[in-house]
Structure formats: C-alpha cells, structure tokens
Amino acid sequence: MLFLADFPDESRRHEGMSQRMIAIDSLCEQEHRTYLFVSYRLYWRMETRRISHNATQYRCNMFKHFFLISRLLRQADILYFHSVINVLPLLPFLCFIRKQSQVVLDAHGVVPEELLHTGKTMKGKLYQLAERSIFGRVNKVITVSDAMAVHFSRKYPRWDKSYLKYPILPSHISVADLSNIRELGDEQTHVLYSGNLQAWQNIDLMIRLIKNNRSAGIQYTIMTGQPVEMTARLAAEGIRVGDGIAVLTVSPNELQRYYRKAHYGFILRDDMLINRVACPTKLVEYLYYGIIPIVKSSKIGDFKEMGYEYVSCENLSDGLPARKSHINAELVSRYMAETTGLDFKKLIGRER
Structure with missing residues (x-):
C-alpha cells in the first residue's frame, strides 16, 4: 500500500491537510504501508523515517532516485494520492503503475483553481495538467463535500467511476454531544x-x-x-x-x-x-x-x-x-x- 504524501511531523499536525492524512492513516494502521514524497529540487540524499512499526516514509529526489520511485509505483497494489499536489512530481512515473492496481485520489481541494485565483498562472496550469492526467488513470476520487464531487463531474464529464465523500473532521473531535x-x-x-x-x-x-x-x-x-x-x-x-x-x-x-x-x-x-x-x-x-x-x-x-x-x-x-x-x-x-x-x-x- 503506497501513499503519495509527506506524512506530517508534530510541527504540522494541526494543519487541515495534515489532519486529513492522519485520519486516513488511522483507518489502515494495521496494514503495512509506505509513504513516498518526491521533489525535483530537494532530497538528493534520500530521507527515511519510521512513522510506526509498519509504516515508513521515504523522501526522494525525482532524478537521483528515479529507479527506486518507479519500482515503488510498479509494485504497489494500492496507490493513494493525497491531493494533486503530490501528483505533479510523479507525472513521469504514472506509466509505471500497473493496470490492475487500485489508484485513489483524495482531492482535498481544487488546487489549480486556488493557484489561478492567487495569480500563480504557471503553477496553476501545471497542477491542471497533473489533475487531468490523474483523472485519466484514477479508479476512485474522494472528496470533502458533495459540492466538490459536482465540480469534478462537470469538469471531467467523461470520467465515469465513483466519488465518495469523506469530510475533513478535526482530529480532536470524536463524539458530538x-x-x-x-x-x-x-x-x-x-x-x-x-x-x-x-x-x-x-x-x-x-x-x-x-x-x-x-x-x-x-x-x-x-x-x-x-x-x-x-x-x-x-x-x-x-x-x-x-x-x-x-x-x-x-x-x-x-x-x-x-x-x-x-x-x-x-x-x-x-x-x-x-x-x-x-x-x-x-x-x-x-x-x-x-x-x-x-x-x-x-x-x-x-x-x-x-x-x-x-x-x-x-x-x-x-x-x-x-x-x-x-x-x-x-x-x-x-x-x-x-x-x-x-x-x-x-x-x-x-x-x-
């Protein structure tokens, strides 16, 4: 089971995206899983961190660790992308994913639109490419709201697989009373x-x-x-x-x-x-x-x-x-x- 994300350390656990990762990880904490974070610029020396007794984080450089990254994607039965933010650096590797592998995109938000709104046109277009590419391969898209699913269904009307809403809930909230x-x-x-x-x-x-x-x-x-x-x-x-x-x-x-x-x-x-x-x-x-x-x-x-x-x-x-x-x-x-x-x-x- 391969998660494409940088699992948060203690300093980032309060952030919305981090709380989402922690919540999803808690659903499969009995499974052996790998977290992979890829950068074009950083991690020329690969970093490895033990998250738990059966979970490991790898931080890799796209160029230096090309063969390791491609092997991890090729071997995974389940690939879970946390946001298109983590799709972009892996665009050259999507072809290594086996056809029978289950690919999931947890959308988190509408990243291209966020960047375009803030005037970051080039980055917005790059993430638009990443989003379009992953929709060409993904088996399931997880959204934080029904409104987000409606947005994607209008944007990608030819994508005919399933959406599932899984709201972002703060980690300290358990039972409402x-x-x-x-x-x-x-x-x-x-x-x-x-x-x-x-x-x-x-x-x-x-x-x-x-x-x-x-x-x-x-x-x-x-x-x-x-x-x-x-x-x-x-x-x-x-x-x-x-x-x-x-x-x-x-x-x-x-x-x-x-x-x-x-x-x-x-x-x-x-x-x-x-x-x-x-x-x-x-x-x-x-x-x-x-x-x-x-x-x-x-x-x-x-x-x-x-x-x-x-x-x-x-x-x-x-x-x-x-x-x-x-x-x-x-x-x-x-x-x-x-x-x-x-x-x-x-x-x-x-x-x-």
Missing part, C-alpha cells in the same frame, strides 16, 4: 475569531465589523498565532485591545475552552468556487460547539444545503443574543455519522 453547547448563563455575548491574517480570511472586513458593532454586551476574542500583527491592525482602526477585545495565542489543547464559551465566530470567506466546495476545519469546529458563524458568504461546502444557522455580516449588530445553536451541533453529528464505520477497504472500493 449537547455538553458542547450548554448555556453558561453569561450575560455577555461572546464572539470569537480563530486563525491568522491570510488575505482570504478577510481580516480588514472583520475589523470593520468589530469596530461598528461594539457594546458593553459583547466580548470579542481573537485567537491567532500572529498577536502582534493583529494588535497592530486593530490599532490602525482605533481599536484598543483590552476594551471588550482580547487578542490571544492559545495552544490547540486550550481551544475548546474558548469554543465552549463562544456564541458566534467569524468565518468571512468570499463567494467563490474554492470556498463553495470546501470543508474548513474551523467551520466544523464552530458548528460542533454550537457556535453560529458570522459569514460573508453562506455558501461554504455542503453546510448551507444541510441547513446550518449563520449570521450574514450585513445583518450583524451589537444586539446579538447570547445563545448557542443546537441546529449546528446536531448538523455536525450527522456529518460525523457519514464517516462512522467506514473502513479503508470500503473507502477505496476494495471491500471483501
């Missing part, structure tokens, strides 16, 4: 943001919304790995930290303490394909804890079709009631149920 959304009897309304200052987070919009909707009845909590930069951005708009606004850096283990207390959470994504097919782990976390998202666009993944509760940023006011959403918590319970009892053989279409 009403204890996550118990009302704390707090007179204040708690609004939070969890994340950094990337452009797609629409931080300037969030700061304007905070500035225009401040009152003694609302406490804003911003949890970020960039507290200095966030504080400076707030100050530029005349907002002083400490006056109903807190900027914190918290460890992953502390997040649930703040999520349990929060009533609303900012997730200000634009209305575009990248977000319409996504399954953001932050949004799943918000819903799991009964938090009501404050959104710029409500069209994020499958959640609008599933009936999640949200507040549009145009309707935000300083009179937000302090309440949790049972609807959102129950929605995540249904979402989680879709993955319950799904083993790896079923996931890749190799049920016995």
